[in-house]
Amino acid sequence: MTYTNPVLNADWSDPDVCRVGDDFYLTASSFGRVPGLPLLHSRDLVDWTLVGHALQRLEPAAEFDRPRHDRGVWAPSLRFHDDRYWIFWGDPDQGVFQVNAPRIRGPWSTPRLVKAGRGLIDPCPLWDEETGEAYLVHAWAKSRSGVNNRLTGHRMRPDGTGLLDEGRVIVDADRLPGWFTLEGPKLYRHDGWFWILAPAGGVETGWQGAFRSRGFFGPYEERVVLEQKDTEVNGPHQGGWVRTPAGEDWFVHFQQRGAYGRVVHLQPMRWDADGWPVIGADGAPVTVHERPRLPPQPPAAPATDDDFPGGRYGRQWQWTANPQDGWAPQHSADGLRLACVRSADAHDLRRVPNVLTQRLPGMPCSVEAELRLESGETGARAGLAVLGDAFSWIGLERRADGTAWLVHRFAESTAEAERDAAHPVPAPGGRALLRIDLTPGARCRFSYDIGDGPRPCGQVFAATGRRWVGALLGLFALAPEGPGHAGTAEFTRFRVTPA
Incomplete structure (x- = not known):
């Protein structure tokens, strides 16, 4: 063999x-x-x-x-x-x-x-x-x-x-x-x-x-x-x-x-x-x-998928800085709840410490995550990201009138802040299925489903690493600066499926 x-x-x-x-x-x-x-x-x-x-x-x-x-x-x-x-x-x-x-x-x-x-x-x-x-x-x-x-x-x-x-x-x-x-x-x-x-x-x-x-x-x-x-x-x-x-x-x-x-x-x-x-x-x-002359072992690879049983994330996930209590509140049901952490850097995921990441797969695949934005805070947002020297994310954001909108944003390597990659659209119920299709060359195509079928979103984004670090997949929840708790977002059924 x-x-x-x-x-x-x-x-x-x-x-x-x-x-x-x-x-x-x-x-x-x-x-x-x-x-x-x-x-x-x-x-x-x-x-x-x-x-x-x-x-x-x-x-x-x-x-x-x-x-x-x-x-x-x-x-x-x-x-x-x-x-x-x-x-x-x-x-x-x-x-x-x-x-x-x-x-x-x-x-x-x-x-x-x-x-x-x-x-x-x-x-x-x-x-x-x-x-x-x-x-x-x-x-x-x-x-x-x-x-x-x-x-x-x-x-x-x-x-x-x-x-x-x-x-x-x-x-x-x-x-x-x-x-x-x-x-x-x-x-x-x-x-x-x-x-x-x-x-x-x-x-x-x-x-x-x-x-x-x-x-x-x-x-x-x-x-x-x-x-x-x-x-x-x-x-x-x-x-x-x-x-x-x-x-x-x-x-x-x-x-x-x-x-x-x-x-x-x-x-x-x-x-x-x-x-x-x-x-x-x-x-x-x-x-x-x-293969080495060693006893056969069932095919295995480091985990990528996660159903977040009992509200806990798997060991494949890492924060982009030392974590603080309350970033991922524990609860008894399945699904990952992330606190919408208030931050002056919410416009730039490269500077945010509370991004939960795992390694970008080295082969063509699709990445999916289900998201519900529970926070009612104006400006609260949560999403699925590809993070490197440049970044792009797709997710949900709460408007001042209380509605949730599907947004897709990105920033080039030299940009100091993100900008829209597509026109926002209303997301009934504050729910969305988010998807990234990865093709050779780490080219990423984003899409979503807010209940009326999958839709492509924005232009193809070419992922980039950093000086010594490859690109990362990330989940995050953020809110503008202000007093008090800004609520949470919940992610369920994270999947990486080979193409």
Whole structure:
């Protein structure tokens, strides 16, 4: 039997994997969304389910109480050591953090700052079972530190709570002809060598490198082990190596796909006669390949649909900032109630913290949500959105005469406020079925049904991501600034259906 890449066809950016017994776990960047550090599980490396998150809030709270779409959690590393799961990540504005837990579903520890500083990104720990030493390697973000294209190594306390030295550059890619933007290191011990698997060349067109040394602090020799060649997989980039119980080696990495973000590929991996890893088909990404020799698992993928049972939303949803009490009031029936949060930024969803989001699917599909606007507040609105550097949404808005109107609005990347994408129409009873049809190229066509059949609405909207983040689907409820509670909106039967 075979599998087809990508195995995770959505924005699971900067993936890393580890194996514990017969189980495989994966985490990914979550940037400024909350909860952060998603945790995925598989038993065959192909079919993955989302089982939780390791980070419930971002700190400092004052910084992340408003959207910081491309900040926060960058490029985590996931390891299992001393009967605990460990995740290290870099916040480019604060430094290197870690959390740990006795079980993948937690409880996870409070984040600990391991190394403070701006521009510290992509950290990865290593506990050397041969010597008992612990190490940490990280890369640099030029936007914060003024330098990049180098990897810095440290000795680390075995308990992961801090570092034992000032660190030194162990790979300086400025000295390697043709190498630039070296980042995303993953650190391993294998066959008597220290190994660093790290990409370079940029996410759009780069390659995956391997570095090895007999000593952690070098010197390291390098080799390109995965690149696009004549395939359609651009810039095969940043990921992790994992070995199955049967001894097979596999490499998980991402591919940058514009508005879809960074989708995840699975590549076979072997070792050549000189002891170097060979990834994919002799260094080129595979699209279809024989599945890992692992017990069969039913087809699975991270959840997208949601009936909001008991008024609760599924773990696939993330807020665009640290959530506040009352944004999603609990109730006993099915359906998601969102408070119409009063905001001066209601005209610009990119600046609103109370947007409940999930990843934009990487394949053609339709997205539907049923909405009832319960709020009677003038100017209250709620809807279904595609959110990125530009955004577009369709939903309902309450007029001063008490009527609800179907509205469709958008804003270009450079616009500071939204404008109408279609003429508003009355929505009897304040109800609507909202729909987005996604076609190749992340082109979105909006439509609605207010009781008299489906109707197209507005022009095609081309979704866009942000600098490091793919586009998102979002649900929201807002109201103009003013005193008191502005009421709620209720969403039911959220569905993503492949085309």
